[in-house]
Amino acid sequence: MPALPLHEAGKYVAAAYIVVFALVLIYVTIMAIRLSRIERQLSDLLEQSVEPSPEPLEDLGAQESTLV
Amino acid sequence: MYGKHLRALSICTAVTFAVALGLVFFYAPIEADQGFVQKIFYVHVPLAIVSLCGFVLGGVLAIVHLRTRDSRWDLRAYVAIHMSLILGVGVLLTGSIWAKASWGHWWVWDEPTLVSFLIVFLLYATYQPLRFSIEDPERQARYASVFAITAGAFVPLNFAAVRMSTGYVHPRVLGDTSNLPGPMALTFVVALGAVALLYATLCTYEMTAKHTRFQLRALRRARSGELSRAGRFGF
Numbered sequence: 001m002p003a004l005p006l007h008e009a010g011k012y013v014a015a016a017y018i019v020v021f022a023l024v025l026i027y028v029t030i031m032a033i034r035l036s037r038i039e040r041q042l043s044d045l046l047e048q049s050v051e052p053s054p055e056p057l058e059d060l061g062a063q064e065s066t067l068v
Numbered sequence: 069m070y071g072k073h074l075r076a077l078s079i080c081t082a083v084t085f086a087v088a089l090g091l092v093f094f095y096a097p098i099e100a101d102q103g104f105v106q107k108i109f110y111v112h113v114p115l116a117i118v119s120l121c122g123f124v125l126g127g128v129l130a131i132v133h134l135r136t137r138d139s140r141w142d143l144r145a146y147v148a149i150h151m152s153l154i155l156g157v158g159v160l161l162t163g164s165i166w167a168k169a170s171w172g173h174w175w176v177w178d179e180p181t182l183v184s185f186l187i188v189f190l191l192y193a194t195y196q197p198l199r200f201s202i203e204d205p206e207r208q209a210r211y212a213s214v215f216a217i218t219a220g221a222f223v224p225l226n227f228a229a230v231r232m233s234t235g236y237v238h239p240r241v242l243g244d245t246s247n248l249p250g251p252m253a254l255t256f257v258v259a260l261g262a263v264a265l266l267y268a269t270l271c272t273y274e275m276t277a278k279h280t281r282f283q284l285r286a287l288r289r290a291r292s293g294e295l296s297r298a299g300r301f302g303f
Contacts, residue, residue, distance in 0.1 A: 009104035012169035016108040016162040017089075020115070023158050024266070031273060038280055045287060 074272050081265040088255070088262040096255040105169040110255055112162040114263035115155050116185065120223055122152030122267060123192060127220015130213035142209040145216050147274045149195055151267055156189045180230045188226055191219050 092110045099106035126149035133141035163182060164174045176182060198215055202208040248256065 009169060012105055012165050013107045016111055016165045019161045019165065020111055020158050023154065023161075024270075027154060027270065031277060034277055034281075038277070038284060041284055041288075045284070045291065049291065 074269070074276060077265070077269045077272055081262065081269045084258065084262040084265050088259040091251075091255040091258055096252050097249070099252075102170060105166065108162055108166040108169070110259040111263075112159065112166055113256070114260040115162065116159045117260060118263045118267045119152045119155040119159055120185075120188070120227065122148050122155065123188065123223045124220050126152065126216045127218075127223075130216035130220070133209065133213045134217070139205075139209060142213060143275060143278060145213060146199070147271050147278070149192060149216060150274065151271050153189070153192055153195075154270070155263075155267065156185075156192070159185060160189065180233045184226050184230045188219075188223055191222065195219070 088110070092107055096107075096110070098104055126145045129141050129145035129148055133139075133145055163185070167176060167182070168174050195212065195215060199208055199212040202211055
């Protein structure tokens with residue numbers, strides 16, 4: 001196939017680079033959501049350690065596998 | 069501490085990526101045969117190389133895990149494969165876009181490089197379902213390591229088989245870089261470095277997050293035990 005003209009090829013090149021950028025962005029967004037969840041759990045734990053409740057905490061991690 | 073060098077690594081990745089993009093669009097000459105479309109090469113090929121190396125790295129880390137029985141190596145192997153899969157999605161998507169621009173088709177089934185990468189990708193796509201279908205953590209780690217080693221050995225074999233095959237429609241990169249002019253070779257090496265740094269950064273990011281979650285879970289368990297003991301002994 002002959003080389004595409006610049007205006008035609010530009011769309012494909014832009015699409016390829018945008019796809020990679022979007023992929024990284026999606027990953028970082030997912031990680032940010034996970035991080036905020038960790039932060040929330042940590043602050044809950046901190047609150048509970050300042051004011052200890054008489055009832056034992058739920059063992060949330062017990063049912064999960066090592067890498068989830 | 070997995071996140072010790074995360075900040076420096078992230079900055080280094082961002083700078084290298086910016087330099088690579090600058091070189092791709094303002095320094096590397098436009099290729100005579102394919103024209104401007106060839107610029108996809110600087111993102112597609114580094115992604116493919118780093119992704120395949122990541123799969124092999126996962127196998128090597130899995131060997132260390134089986135030898136030492138240390139779960140940290142299992143975590144590293146898991147993260148290496150997980151990140152390679154994410155980059156693999158990028159390879160398939162950018163490859164399809166390049167194929168459409170160069171050959172007029174989104175996918176070509178008689179091209180060995182494309183199909184072999186798809187086979188490797190699909191093979192590793194079964195890693196996570198296999199892993200998480202096993203409930204016992206120790207067995208899960210052991211089976212996943214065996215899978216990572218077997219599949220990791222398949223990657224270089226597959227690569228060699230493709231290179232020995234006769235269909236040379238796909239541009240060859242490794243072992244034939246003398247065809248690449250100086251500015252293009254330099255741009256390619258910088259782009260490869262940028263993608264490798266991105267891989268390392270994302271792996272560190274993932275490992276730090278997972279390690280923090282494990283620590284949090286351990287803290288919860290410790291606190292839960294502390295409180296139940298306190299309840300039992302009437303504190």
